[in-house]
Amino acid sequence: MxxxxxxxxxxxxxxxxxxxxxxxxxxxxxxxxxxxxxxxxxxxxxxxxxxxxxxxxxxxxxxxxxxxxxxxxxxxxxxxxxxxxxxxxxxxxxxxxxxxxxxxxxxxxxxxxxxxxxxxxxxxxxxxxxxxxxxxxxxxxxxxxxxxxxxxxxxxxxxxxxxxxxxxxINESLYAAGYAAGLILKENGGKKAGYITGPDLDFARAVAKAFTAGIKSVVPDAEVIENYTGDFNDSGKANEAANAQLSQGVKVIYPYLGGATDSVTRIANQKGVPALTPGTDRCGAAGGGVKYAISVIFSPxxxxxxxxxxxxxxxxxxxxxxxWHLGKDPVPTVKLCEPKGDQEAKLNKLIEDIGSGRLNVDDAVAGKQ
Structure with missing residues (x-):
């Protein structure tokens, strides 16, 4: 690894x-x-x-x-x-x-x-x-x-x-995040997901790669639209990227941001598009007027x-x-805030498989399996 x-x-x-x-x-x-x-x-x-x-x-x-x-x-x-x-x-x-x-x-x-x-x-x-x-x-x-x-x-x-x-x-948490987003895409019939982050850095590209691999494991013909705004906290730039992605038909969006996270999610909420968190558990009561569909939890x-x-x-x-390893430790982890049908069971099984090694997540992200 x-x-x-x-x-x-x-x-x-x-x-x-x-x-x-x-x-x-x-x-x-x-x-x-x-x-x-x-x-x-x-x-x-x-x-x-x-x-x-x-x-x-x-x-x-x-x-x-x-x-x-x-x-x-x-x-x-x-x-x-x-x-x-x-x-x-x-x-x-x-x-x-x-x-x-x-x-x-x-x-x-x-x-x-x-x-x-x-x-x-x-x-x-x-x-x-x-x-x-x-x-x-x-x-x-x-x-x-x-x-x-x-x-x-x-x-x-x-x-x-x-x-x-x-x-x-990255591969553990973000592949699972993509898998959860793929479950939502499969449910709502979407084929496009959005990923918005700040500077175009190696780790941000690695996040996008793992997230995309996870989505495609559920919806093989899905497309992930990526935007690198240059700033994790600039809401204006992030909102512009979000509106552009929504106009292209994304049906789930990941604001992998800092201070601009809620601003993007608020726009997504208005369009009825589910959003993911970049690190914290925000399932439950909406805070700051926003609601999340998936909590990707890797809180420092x-x-x-x-x-x-x-x-x-x-x-x-x-x-x-x-x-700290997904599926072995309490954190990191990923959860669906309002799972439907067997979505929760499928996500939990994936997390268990990553933790046990039954799924080699690095190979999965690299497209080797």
């Missing part, structure tokens, strides 16, 4: 993007539907190898625990970036810890922002997306001595002894919660990556 993990993702200024979650052609966050797997070492919080820092979680022994969060995106985007902060804040509140959040960080300023957090005597620096991976270079500087480092891993994040990361896999906050649990227990090791 090649490892180009979600930047989700995380270059997701959107989501993996996400897919955090985006690293392997297999990288906006989480709940567990039926059939999504029973969990593994990644889900239960165990890690092997690496080194164990002293005195976790109060690594600087000042009597309090402070987590510094760095995000390239808006942590109030109702999606990928916000999920990282929401889950972290919940954990911090439950344990009497303090959270220091710095968001909308330009990657060019990542190292300096990390230095600033170290000078504020944080116990951990948590980097919410791989666009800010350069911040990790500050880990060896004197002012950051003893600080624990975590990153939502992804494309271009090379593991070193200085930090720990979480990884998920859910992955980080596992690391925080270990950190609290003094068992979070540096120098190792924790992998």
């Amino acid at each position: 090649n490892k180009m993990l979600r930047t989700v993702a995380a270059l997701v200024i959107a989501p993996g993007l996400l897919l955090t979650a985006c690293g392997d052609p297999q990288t906006d966050k989480p709940k567990t539907p039926k059939g999504s797997g029973t969990g593994s070492a990644a889900a239960t919080g165990t890690q092997a190898g690496g080194t164990l820092p002293e005195n976790e979680p109060d690594v600087n022994r000042d009597g309090k625990v402070v987590i510094g969060v760095m995000s390239p995106g808006d942590t109030k985007d109702k999606g990928y970036y916000q999920s990282f902060v929401d889950d972290t804040q919940k954990f911090a509140d439950e344990n009497g810890w303090k959270l220091t959040i710095v968001d909308k960080i330009n990657p060019a300023n990542a190292v300096q922002q990390a230095r600033n957090l170290c000078l504020q005597r944080v116990d951990m620096i948590a980097i919410g997306a791989s666009e800010l991976k350069d911040a990790l270079s500050a880990s060896t500087e004197p002012q950051c001595k003893g600080v624990t480092w975590y990153i939502s891993g992804g494309q271009g994040v090379k593991q070193t002894p200085a930090f720990t990361q979480s990884l998920d896999f 906050g859910a992955y980080f919660a596992g690391a925080l649990k270990d950190f609290k227990e003094g068992t979070l090791r540096m120098g190792v990556a924790r992998e």
